[in-house]
Amino acid sequence: xxxxxxxxxxxxxxxxxxxxxxxxxxxxxxxxxxxxxxxxxxxxxxxxxxxxxxxxxxxxxxxxxxxxxxxxxxxxxxxxxxxxxxxxxxxxxxxxxxxxxxxxxxxxxxxxxxx
Amino acid sequence: xxxxxxxxxxxxxxxxxxxxxxxxxxxxxxxxxxxxxxxxxxxxxxxxxxxxxxxxxxxxxxxxxxxxxxxxxxxxxxxxxxxxxxxxxxxxxxxxxxxxxxxxxxxxxxxxxxx
Numbered sequence: 228x229x230x231x232x233x234x235x236x237x238x239x240x241x242x243x244x245x246x247x248x249x250x251x252x253x254x255x256x257x258x259x260x261x262x263x264x265x266x267x268x269x270x271x272x273x274x275x276x277x278x279x280x281x282x283x284x285x286x287x288x289x290x291x292x293x294x295x296x297x298x299x300x301x302x303x304x305x306x307x308x309x310x311x312x313x314x315x316x317x318x319x320x321x322x323x324x325x326x327x328x329x330x331x332x333x334x335x336x337x338x339x340x341x342x
Numbered sequence: 343x344x345x346x347x348x349x350x351x352x353x354x355x356x357x358x359x360x361x362x363x364x365x366x367x368x369x370x371x372x373x374x375x376x377x378x379x380x381x382x383x384x385x386x387x388x389x390x391x392x393x394x395x396x397x398x399x400x401x402x403x404x405x406x407x408x409x410x411x412x413x414x415x416x417x418x419x420x421x422x423x424x425x426x427x428x429x430x431x432x433x434x435x436x437x438x439x440x441x442x443x444x445x446x447x448x449x450x451x452x453x454x455x456x457x
Contacts, residue, residue: 258443267449269447270434270450275443320443333378
């Protein structure tokens with residue numbers, strides 16, 4: 228069964244360092260997303276991406292964050308200069324239709340720990 | 343403001359007992375409603391969804407949920423718990439007219455099943 232894969236599963240970094248989280252969405256999907264979950268808090272929407280551009284970003288997704296689809300398969304989230312409060316589980320998701328009723332397929336998540 | 347409330351961050355049941363996980367939403371317009379499940383070391387997986395058809399929705403693994411507009415609820419139930427149901431369950435909503443694929447999640451409920 229097709230699945231969304233994310234790497235790394237866990238990354239530890241120093242505050243101020245750049246981090247890139249990688250995702251391989253399901254191959255025929257066209258809509259891509261990043262969500263995050265700070266420990267003990269809700270899963271929160273960060274950004275949606277379609278046709279090689281951001282469709283919408285939340286207030287969390289400030290200038291420190293960027294997303295890219297560098298080739299036909301990968302979808303990346305870059306955090307330019309990490310802060311302690313960026314420590315969270317980051318989930319990549321993709322969907323085929325982009326409908327509000329459609330199913331999002333999530334990866335296993337990348338746990339980011341900022342020291 | 344859109345919000346989703348899951349009552350009870352932890353629910354414990356015995357194997358064979360009824361599972362009831364509660365979810366309430368706040369919205370003046372009925373949203374689309376979802377339940378996702380996350381098994382250990384896996385991504386979020388769609389259990390079921392309500393998209394304004396039948397109010398009683400059946401999902402995978404014997405789970406079902408009923409949309410009750412008067413109570414703004416979408417509680418998840420399963421008549422008889424199985425050990426393999428132990429996981430974290432997330433209620434989520436999306437809204438007509440909002441960004442495609444933007445979900446608003448509850449905090450999650452950890453379900454423990456005792457033998």
